Amino acid sequence: MNKILAIAFKDNFVRFSSPGEWLFFLVLPVIFSVVIGLATGAQTDSRIALLVVDQDGGELARDLIDVLQDSKTVAVREYLLSEAEEKFRERQAPAMLVIPAGLAEAQAGGEEVELQFTEAAGNVDAVAARQAVQAALGSLGRALQAAGVSLTAAAEIRPFADQAARDAFFQDGKDKAAALFADQPERILVTGPAQKAEEDFWRPNTQASAGTIVTWVFIPLLAISEFFALERQLGTLRRMLSAPVSKAVYLLGTITGQLGTALLQMLILAGFGTLLLGVSWWHDLAATLTIFLAFGLASVAFGTMLGTFVKTQGQASGLSLALGMSMALLGGCWYPLELFPEFVQKAVLVLPTTWAMMGMNDIVLRGQGLAAVLPEAGALLGFAVVFFTVGVLRFRYE
């Protein structure tokens, strides 16, 4: 085990002794993901912007804003009235909601209060925002209604000591009702065969983040073939295998070192994807780690196999880059596979990059978990077994 770790450590020490390696490990992938993401219109929040002016400032108004914040449709942007009006005029958002002062008092007195909702004419997003506001009011209204009924019933059983006790009971009832409504079972209505919406296969930010990870991790892992070629050229492989180091220990050490570094790189790039592009990699950590590990294994195995076909470091370097770039392109790392002709989509299933992108899209695009990525992870592990077998059988020290 110590020898495996020593080889892994040495390989990375040699690899990162060149300052240029940091450029490819971290700097360029981050720049590329941000540039590609922004160039293709990535936003950190893809929801519809809703300008909100809270003139009331009370608890009920805050509750309404919180419900809207949790919406999957609108992203609340709070401003003063003048600022909100200016932004609306500048078309920075398709809708504006003003919560007037006196909302809490009116609600306590059982009076009706009118919220002001302004929307851009003929704008689909504005319609969606209006529906989101209505849904939020409905949700909040149901909680208020339940709390009111509860309050009346409680007062009939035993009158409240004072107004503070009454308010506290009402507030507690409202919170509980809101929590219960939020936790209610999902209703599933099957209306017909599922139709794939564009957003199911394409969002610029997820595409940029996943595509960058696959491309920039795949190419260096293919370049493990350079390690083998370099060791042969230097004569260090000959020296290593004349020491009490078996072929298996040597291969495991080299593979462990590069796989470990690749996993770290993927986690760092996923972190940047979350921070800079708002991509969710972490809602099911097991799914993310599984697909990263399976992809890393398939890639490093491919590199190992490639290393047995090349003679020099130059050959390995050129071949890794050419194969890596073309497999990344065909695997859907730069453009969604769904944009390719159907026969191409089927043909590229022979590439590990395709399965890696499919698995990663399950996570970041569709928000799915471990169960969803198991087929892709299985396919990638299958690639790993085949590539490793060929690589180990063909491996020679010179």
Next chain:
Amino acid sequence: MALILEVQDLVKQYPGAAEPAVNGVSFGIRRGEVFSLLGPNGAGKTTTIGMLSCLLKPTGGDAIVDGHSVRTDPEAVKRLIGIVPQDIALYPSLSARENLRFWGWMYGLGGKDLARRIDAILETVGLTDRGNDRVDSYSGGMKRRINIAAGLLHEPKLVFLDEPTVGIDPQSRRNILEMVKALNAQGMTVLYTTHYMEEAQELSQRIGIIDNGKLIALGTLDELTRLVGRQDEIELKIASEHAGPELAEALGKVKGVRSARSEDHTVRLVADDANASLPEVIGVANARGIKVIGIDVREPNLEAVFLHLTGRALRD
């Protein structure tokens, strides 16, 4: 003396090659000796080392290192031997210390023992001051010395030095030869391959001459030179070009001189014993008034042995 290495009819046939690279080589190395395997490039020296260091599987035969077969017990053999390959088998972007530490780890060394050995071996190769510098900043000779250090770090019983002086300057070459002598004086057994006969002559207690994959001669320097008979070559430089033929004819009649021929200002003699014949040779020249301005005596060497055995010069 007991053998630490016994090579038994070793054969290596590469796939597709018409002839075996090594063809039935047998020899033994005694504990504590320097044994040289001398032969031209392509003779089979490195292939032999490859099989002895368990990198290449022999097609036939076997080699036993301190009781362990390279065929059946390679892991035990690897622990007993040290390899100094012909190439500089080091990581250029690492320092000498980092390289040595890594190779120490590969032999299962570690901790304070490894640190002590690294300090000691750097001292032995005279690179203590440069130990923390990257190897790619070293001269060719310094690289060679660290290359040797990496093969000796684990204190092997038997070390294989595969042409360790190829492509370096005379001073570095001298340093390496002195280092080999010093290591041998400390009791280390060395198998030294070279195509430089001077190195083999200087270092070795015994020499094996290999050519076209076959061991064609084996013995001490004396034993080998006896193969060609003890004939020395005397070269006389004379002042007068025209006196050459006359002098050659006269010297051909001197006792112990086998042949004499002249060429420009030079007369070349082949004698049974140069030391015995030289006084009379000078006397004959003086008697004829021919001024001798230089004398060069060459005793038989491995070059002559190789020429005698193969009909080719060693460096052909």
